[in-house]
Amino acid sequence: MTIDAIIARAPIIPVLTVETVEAAIPLARALVEGGLPVLEVTLRTKVALEVIAAMAQVPGAVVGAGTVLSPADLEASRKAGAVFGVSPGLTPELARAAEGYPFLPGAVTPSEIMAARDLGYGVLKFFPAEIYGGQSALAALAGPFGGMRFCPTGGVRESNLRTYLALPNVAVVGGTWLAGKSEMAAGDWAAITARARRAVAIARGEEEA
Numbered sequence: 015m016t017i018d019a020i021i022a023r024a025p026i027i028p029v030l031t032v033e034t035v036e037a038a039i040p041l042a043r044a045l046v047e048g049g050l051p052v053l054e055v056t057l058r059t060k061v062a063l064e065v066i067a068a069m070a071q072v073p074g075a076v077v078g079a080g081t082v083l084s085p086a087d088l089e090a091s092r093k094a095g096a097v098f099g100v101s102p103g104l105t106p107e108l109a110r111a112a113e114g115y116p117f118l119p120g121a122v123t124p125s126e127i128m129a130a131r132d133l134g135y136g137v138l139k140f141f142p143a144e145i146y147g148g149q150s151a152l153a154a155l156a157g158p159f160g161g162m163r164f165c166p167t168g169g170v171r172e173s174n175l176r177t178y179l180a181l182p183n184v185a186v187v188g189g190t191w192l193a194g195k196s197e198m199a200a201g202d203w204a205a206i207t208a209r210a211r212r213a214v215a216i217a218r219g220e221e222e223a
């Protein structure tokens with residue numbers, strides 16, 4: 015699978031920071047059921063690699079690792095079963111390690127975008143989106159970087175996801191709002207499925223935010 019094929023599967027990538035392995039399977043199932051099969055599990059908890067391994071068994075789930083900061087992170091998450099990687103940025107070492115693997119690196123400034131483009135990347139994470147100028151920054155970047163597409167993440171919510179997705183250079187959006195800490199702790203999977211469904215409906219313009 016290419017990164018293009020992966021992001022084409024859903025308009026939104028839930029960014030998941032999961033504290034317990036027990037939550038992995040019900041959480042992945044809840045999101046797949048809600049219409050969001052592409053999952054980014056941040057490498058920010060001790061159990062993240064185990065969570066990736068568990069989620070990778072859920073039918074329909076396309077599980078990737080987030081917070082990939084080094085070749086070692088990439089290697090470990092691949093071994094755990096991640097089929098793609100996401101990074102808030104990009105380094106030459108990371109680009110080398112990710113060769114031939116579906117990878118979504120981050121870039122926000124023109125020089126960072128040019129460096130990623132030179133390395134062959136056509137889709138980039140735009141993080142933290144709201145802080146780096148949000149929709150107006152993305153609209154401005156479409157001028158010089160017409161061919162590049164972005165995944166804004168950081169401050170994306172129900173209220174603004176539709177306007178982000180309406181931008182021609184936005185391929186998909188990411189965010190943590192789909193699965194809150196308290197819901198995960200309480201095991202309220204139905205609430206997470208409902209929120210995912212609602213996000214998909216908003217993305218399609220079938221529901222108001």
Ligand SMILES: O=C(O)C(=O)C[C@H](O)[C@H](O)COP(=O)(O)O
Nearest residue numbers: 056080081102167168169189190
């Ligand atoms: O861990 C990473 O690699 C990240 O890039 C961070 C996440 O994408 C943001 O934390 C999303 O934040 P929200 O604004 O809560 O949606």
